Amino acid sequence: MTILAPSVLDPEPLDTAAIRADFPILSRTVRDGRPLVYLDSGATAQRPRQVLDAERAFLEQHNAAVHRGAHQLAEEATDAYESARARIATFVGADPYEVVFTKNATEGINLVAYAFSNASIRTALGPESARFALGPGDEIVVTELEHHANLVPWQELCRRTGAVLRWYGVTDDGRLDLDSLELSRRTKVVAFAHQSNVLGTVLPVAELVSRARAVGALTVLDACQSVPHQQVNLTASGVDFAAFSGHKMLGPSGVGVLWGRGELLAAMPPFLTGGSMIELVRMEGTTYAPPPQRFEAGVPMTSQAVGLGAAVDYLNGIGMDAVAAHERALTAAALDGLRSVPGVRLVGPADLESRGGAVSFVVDGVHAHDVGQVLDDRGLAVRVGHHCAWPLHRRFGVAATVRATFAVYNTPEEVAALVDGVHAAREFFGVS
Amino acid sequence: MYQEIILDHYRSPHGAGLREPFDAESFQINPTCGDEITLRVALDGDTVSDVSHETLGCSISQASASVLTDLVVGRSVADSLTVLAAFQEMAQGRGQVEPDEDVLGDGVAFAGVARYPARVKCALLGWMAFKDAVSRGVTAGDAGSGSTARENA
Numbered sequence: 001m002t003i004l005a006p007s008v009l010d011p012e013p014l015d016t017a018a019i020r021a022d023f024p025i026l027s028r029t030v031r032d033g034r035p036l037v038y039l040d041s042g043a044t045a046q047r048p049r050q051v052l053d054a055e056r057a058f059l060e061q062h063n064a065a066v067h068r069g070a071h072q073l074a075e076e077a078t079d080a081y082e083s084a085r086a087r088i089a090t091f092v093g094a095d096p097y098e099v100v101f102t103k104n105a106t107e108g109i110n111l112v113a114y115a116f117s118n119a120s121i122r123t124a125l126g127p128e129s130a131r132f133a134l135g136p137g138d139e140i141v142v143t144e145l146e147h148h149a150n151l152v153p154w155q156e157l158c159r160r161t162g163a164v165l166r167w168y169g170v171t172d173d174g175r176l177d178l179d180s181l182e183l184s185r186r187t188k189v190v191a192f193a194h195q196s197n198v199l200g201t202v203l204p205v206a207e208l209v210s211r212a213r214a215v216g217a218l219t220v221l222d223a224c225q226s227v228p229h230q231q232v233n234l235t236a237s238g239v240d241f242a243a244f245s246g247h248k249m250l251g252p253s254g255v256g257v258l259w260g261r262g263e264l265l266a267a268m269p270p271f272l273t274g275g276s277m278i279e280l281v282r283m284e285g286t287t288y289a290p291p292p293q294r295f296e297a298g299v300p301m302t303s304q305a306v307g308l309g310a311a312v313d314y315l316n317g318i319g320m321d322a323v324a325a326h327e328r329a330l331t332a333a334a335l336d337g338l339r340s341v342p343g344v345r346l347v348g349p350a351d352l353e354s355r356g357g358a359v360s361f362v363v364d365g366v367h368a369h370d371v372g373q374v375l376d377d378r379g380l381a382v383r384v385g386h387h388c389a390w391p392l393h394r395r396f397g398v399a400a401t402v403r404a405t406f407a408v409y410n411t412p413e414e415v416a417a418l419v420d421g422v423h424a425a426r427e428f429f430g431v432s
Numbered sequence: 433m434y435q436e437i438i439l440d441h442y443r444s445p446h447g448a449g450l451r452e453p454f455d456a457e458s459f460q461i462n463p464t465c466g467d468e469i470t471l472r473v474a475l476d477g478d479t480v481s482d483v484s485h486e487t488l489g490c491s492i493s494q495a496s497a498s499v500l501t502d503l504v505v506g507r508s509v510a511d512s513l514t515v516l517a518a519f520q521e522m523a524q525g526r527g528q529v530e531p532d533e534d535v536l537g538d539g540v541a542f543a544g545v546a547r548y549p550a551r552v553k554c555a556l557l558g559w560m561a562f563k564d565a566v567s568r569g570v571t572a573g574d575a576g577s578g579s580t581a582r583e584n585a
Binding site: 367385399429 | 433434439443464465466467468488489490491492548551554
């Protein structure tokens, strides 16, 4: 059986050398002059000159506090900020007013959780917010493969409201076990990753949405590991909320997106409050601005939003289908290569079906930290540890894994260097 | 970083496997990687009479717990804490601290770890467990209760 999907057999569509030339950091050396092999884009991606230049140009020419002031710079800054919002919205198949800028995906998910929390305290809020209220007897459902960012906020929301957390399990081959849980009318929220940051598994979004809808539950998608790597249309996905981070998609850190269906955002109470999220303020009380401003209290990150707009332009210039095909080929090569190393156990789906480019593994007899150290000494940057998915690692009976993740600038040669490095680690620790 | 001494201790760690009797036990985790150690200390009056541990971790954390066993067993509590302080100073010294072999013995092999900030916690995991356990043991002894302290997660 071949694990190669047809698209992998297509001729290499990307000029990787030209793409790499856009990323200044990729030409540096590490650990005594070794070329950097960066395989940790799942943690944070590197940024092309186009993103760095856009931030600098904004700061040198247009910087001002957005949505305040009537001077020329304020106008230009607001235009740049809102233009970025519009382009990012288009990139994920959304309307601009449904796109809320947050610090990152973690803040986006917390925003939803705290808005629900606020709605659960049924005092002086309009009846429209009642649909977000939770209490004892209600359930929040997540999955066992979640990043802590899509787990801990829900645990905390349960603690505050008395709701109960339940979760879908994971099968031995790293797929979601859809038979492990039945939703019920008590289920109010179903939160899940689009793509596992450890296993690479792409979750069955349509099926989960359909199950959630059948019981009237709202869905929250952690899209951190999907939006940077494949064409994602949030509106068409059927989910109600989604969050992703700029720094994982060639953009700046300090900016992310919470997307929500317009009618839901319009009914949802705010999380952070203060300047610019208001409609009318009196000493006695305040009414809220419509979304997205309702959820953007304070002077927001601005050059970062502009930079994320530039990142989206950059990805569009390549084409997300080409990005996905490129990363798929690298993933196939990594799975094949690592499988050929004795003592390597992949943690995650062995084939490319519904699978993205996060490849995690353990090496029998060599701790993940030690594998990572040998790789680091050879110039390879990978992630070691539990990758903020500790329960998932516990599920697979391992304390830590080695994880390689790919982006548009990675090459087959770098995948080969990874496989060589794992061989070297086994040799060094005497298990070969 | 991987001195031969470290690899030797990693391959055959001293003090590995939890033993009875003991006066105090400490469970420590490294939240960034999930590594964990359970370490037991037995005291004979003011002397550290035994250390045993179960370590789920990398070569550095296992070797460090092994070296710790060699360095503290048979010493007075006060002396063992002096060694601990020296080890900690070296490990956190970013490679700028010249270790004293008279105090640290095989522990000097971990000087290289100090140049890798992400691994310093690995090297210190066992030592932090020892510090915790020994303070519990001393407290329990002072109180005359002889009770066993457990888990400090």
